[in-house]
Amino acid sequence: MTSLPSKARVVIIGGGVAGCSVAYHLAKLGWTDILLLERKQLTSGTTWHAAGLIGQLRASSNMTRLAKYTADLYVRLEEETGVATGMRQCGSISVALTEARKEELYRGASMARARGVDVEEISPAETKEKYPHLEISDVVGAVFIPKDGQGDPANITQALAKGARMNGARIVEQAKVLEIHKDKGRITGVTVEHEGETTRITCDHIVNCAGMWAHGVGAMAGVTVPLHACEHFYIVTEAIPDLGRLPVLRVQDECAYYKEDAGKILLGAFEPVAKPWGMNGIPEDFCFDQLPEDFDHFEPILEKAVKRMPLLATAGIHTFFNGPESFTPDDRYYLGEAPNLKNFWVCCGFNSIGIQSSGGAGMALAEWMQDGEAPFDLWDVDIRRVQPFQGNKTYLYNRSVETLGLLYADHFPYRQPATARGVRRSPLHEHLKARGAVFGETAGWERANWFARPSQEREYRYSWKRQNWFDNARDEHMAVRTGVGVFDMTSFGKIRVEGRDALAFLQKLCANDMDVAPGKIVYTQMLNARGGIESDLTVTRLSETAFFLVVPGATLQRDLAWLRRHLGDEFAVITDVTAAESVLPVMGPKARELMQKISPNDFSNEAFPFGTAQQIEVGMGLARAHRVTYVGELGWELYVPTDQTAHVFETLEEAGADLGLKLCGLHTLDSCRIEKAFRHFGHDITDEDNVLEAGLGFAVKTAKGSFIGRDAVLKKKETGLNRRLVQFRLKDAEPLLFHNEAIVRDGRIVDTITSGNYGHYLGGAIGMGYVPCKGQSADDVLASSYEIEIAGERFAAEASLKPMYDPKSERVRA
The missing domain is CATH 3.50.50.60 (FAD/NAD(P)-binding domain)
Incomplete structure (x- = not known):
């Protein structure tokens, strides 16, 4: 025995x-x-x-x-x-x-x-x-x-x-x-x-x-x-x-x-x-x-x-x-520590590729358990991407009918699952559907990715070339650049951190300085001990003891886990309030004009500067307006109680008719942000990427005192950068970039594109990616000749360390 x-x-x-x-x-x-x-x-x-x-x-x-x-x-x-x-x-x-x-x-x-x-x-x-x-x-x-x-x-x-x-x-x-x-x-x-x-x-x-x-x-x-x-x-x-x-x-x-x-x-x-x-x-x-x-x-x-x-x-x-x-629901296996239970680890769900995956997965998990941090970016398979509802047996049954076959299906860019849809919906879902929205799915959320014209089919025709919504996205993109567009970003993760020690707690986790006046919005990262980026977020101080955190919908569970893992003796409460408010970004050069039509509040630069938030009236309702942008234009994100969302949307739509207001989808949000070289978590910035090498040093305040990752940031400043995140634009207007295309520097492959989309304003495909630069200056990096290899063919590319669109952010602060 x-x-x-x-x-x-x-x-x-x-x-x-x-x-x-x-x-x-x-x-x-x-x-x-x-x-x-x-x-x-x-x-x-x-x-x-x-x-x-x-x-x-x-x-x-x-x-x-x-x-x-x-x-x-x-x-x-x-x-x-x-x-x-x-x-x-x-x-x-x-x-x-x-x-x-x-x-x-x-x-x-x-x-x-x-x-x-x-x-x-x-x-x-x-x-x-x-x-x-x-x-x-x-x-x-x-x-x-x-x-x-x-x-x-x-x-x-x-x-x-x-x-x-x-x-x-x-x-x-x-x-x-x-x-x-x-x-x-x-x-x-x-x-x-x-x-x-x-x-x-x-x-x-x-x-x-x-x-x-x-x-x-x-x-x-x-x-x-x-x-x-x-x-x-x-x-x-x-x-x-x-x-x-x-x-x-x-x-x-x-x-x-x-x-x-x-x-x-x-x-x-x-x-x-x-x-x-x-x-x-x-x-x-x-x-x-x-x-x-x-x-x-x-x-x-x-x-x-x-x-x-x-x-x-x-x-x-x-x-x-x-x-x-x-x-699994997304054909990717599970690795890492459970978000809601310390020291409960998972290594499973291999989708019929367990033999070819388990050697590497076992190595990565063992190092993760040893060090307390993933050895490199494993967000693709991180268990923290899981949403609680996904344990539902009916959902899993319906999705698994599709996922096995997707292993050998064409893995087209922007491909959306066909099964187990509609679990999480914005209060505006039916409004947007009636206006031609074609939905994609992220973290269970149905999100309007693009808007079809009245006579156009409302579905994707997938391709590696320009898909059937390319022109729609161009029109939406140009509306944001030249007029005004409105998005539905209700899927944003929203977290309240409040209590006597909320400030001290966030100062410990965030690289930027959280000790700001109520109403101020701070863009920041939460870092790990290596100076890698665990979370990319904005933090709005609502009062002396209350802070409002906005994170991507796909990373909400990860971010909640990171916050709760590091909550020690501080008197602070962490609450997921995602479902409480919808988010309607109003973006473009005419955004101020539209806001003045729907609200008696003052939206001038003097009364409502960039990086601040205020409670406002909208129509007959109330909202909290945040003057921030992820598209690189003048604009406000309106945080609206879910029960008033439909009214605020209808008010915006009616007032915007004379201004050419355009409904815009997530593809346009992404194409605009990449022109402005805004980073996308999980692609351009991960827990493997040092915050300074990612070009985000402006959001790091080492002088404020101790925070997680501070020592690594100071060491990196002392030793110098090993690589830099560079923005690329293809000189040929026809090819497309998505991600993982090879970056060729002076004839040699050095890394891959982290994210890509088409820059409709800049007139070509835009990508971002890291270029090795140990011992080199910024000028050295830009002095090289660059190409991007797409399916074996190389295309000349322009490189920049500053945003190619509005590098001084004059439009954002207009």
Whole structure:
């Protein structure tokens, strides 16, 4: 009989590849008292039946960085542990059957090169040479990654488990966690059933690596971990004579992937309409189990596959497999500390890419746990992006029908989910819908992204070129630049911090000086100890003891978690008031004229200077007007009680008719802000980016005294910048920038574009990105010649360290 310990430093729940990777990496960092608990046997959930594809190219730079680490780890793991991992760097080929897919693949290749991944764009003929069994008559292009490969998922997991044990970790199978204990907002222990006995184990940390059980494990702790299992299908052929060693092949346009293994072909599918599974819970005895076959569901994939690879027509089917995999609402996995529970960590929700992700994910999480901060920007997969409502089972069921297929869908810019929509809506939703709004979704919010003309279809036509709303966005953009536009930004996160010590608390967290007069608005960042940007926000002082924080809607849970994590003995209360007020930005050169028509208040520069807020009358209602801007124009953001929002909007609309008032969407907000070089959190500025290198030193006041990150800022001032955030404009007016395009300095790729959009006023695509500059002056940076590589083609670019639009902010302060 195996006895369980009474305490551990960390308990890891789940013995799949993710759990074993976390145990391995924590042990490598020198952690002791590591206990991994597996309810049945290692790999018995979904790991054992994974296809084992190990690719390095992901949708973003840091996800590619993690995938590359995973591939490198699996190569060396066998030598370290003596356990054969089956890792074979046979390469991978992704083929394009359409020009749109080709552009996606080639754009990804440019980004991968900037991250040190060996990648080649190859012709159809070269594809045929590397994969002779492939039908290429309709192939228009392909990408080959020589060091991609495949491995044995079960053996990789066992190798990680052995490596963890070699460094002192303990792994116990047949141990089911019954209860998670917590006290005063932090983890204290677990209750475990093992060999017929129940044991309570105290611990400092818990890591939820429970795979498709992770939703339930999270619920035990009161933590939302939104994911849902779907059926995942593949077939394995009989042995095929003279098949030969082949690269992994992906034909995303046919929803299929192919893996050669031991002279057989494994054909798997990510079909557009998936089959959710486990709506009534996963059976208690589920262990190395399969789901019933559904050949009718898989047949359309197989029919295309036989045409794509004719040898399949005569190959017998050895195995038809159907097993469950868990999928998240946005097809990105979960990593990090739960926003509402100290020391409860998650590493799960891998959307069928757990083998190629878990090595890097385990490394990143272990370093995060060790240091208390993410080792680099992991916002793509941070658990703090989750909204509480996303744990709703009906929502998860509806969304998971779509998310499995999105893995192989065209990943067009601005693509919006089609399922599980309409959960969060502004009070103006129906007003905007009636006026032609086409909505997108962020953090569950329905937001007007653009406005269709009366005779125009109200839906996206996706493309890598100019989409069907391009002209609409141009008209909205120019209205903001030359007249006046109104937006609905109700989705902004709104937080009140109030109490006797509210000022002292915010002075500790914010880099700018919060000790300002009531009515003053302060633009600031909250920094981590490295001087990286944890939050980008405005803070309005409402009174001596009350402050109003405005953050992006997508980062609200993250920002709330950061505030609550650092609230010590201060007497201050933190309240999410997002739903209490709508936000209507009124922006443009004619904004003052419009405001004077709807309100008796004085909006002159003298009476209402930039960076201040006042209570005003609007029509027959009340609002709080903030004179700030995210578009680089004269304007006010109106914070309106939700019950008065419709009235204020109607008042604005009626008064603005004579001024040419234009309803504007979020695409226009973004195109205007990038012309003005305003930063976007999660793209241009992250917790990995030093505030000075991001060009935001003007918002940092080291003289005010101590605050988190101050020492790092002072050190950076002393040692100098290693890189600078630069604004680029393509000289050719036709190409488009989105993000992740390669920045080429004097003929050499140096980094990638962090965010991009079309600058309708400046007459070309605008992007931002970091340029290495250690030991160089600003003049040195600007003296170089720049190009941006888009899908393998390079375009000349103008570079600037000042905003290309209104660099002195004269229009903002007009």
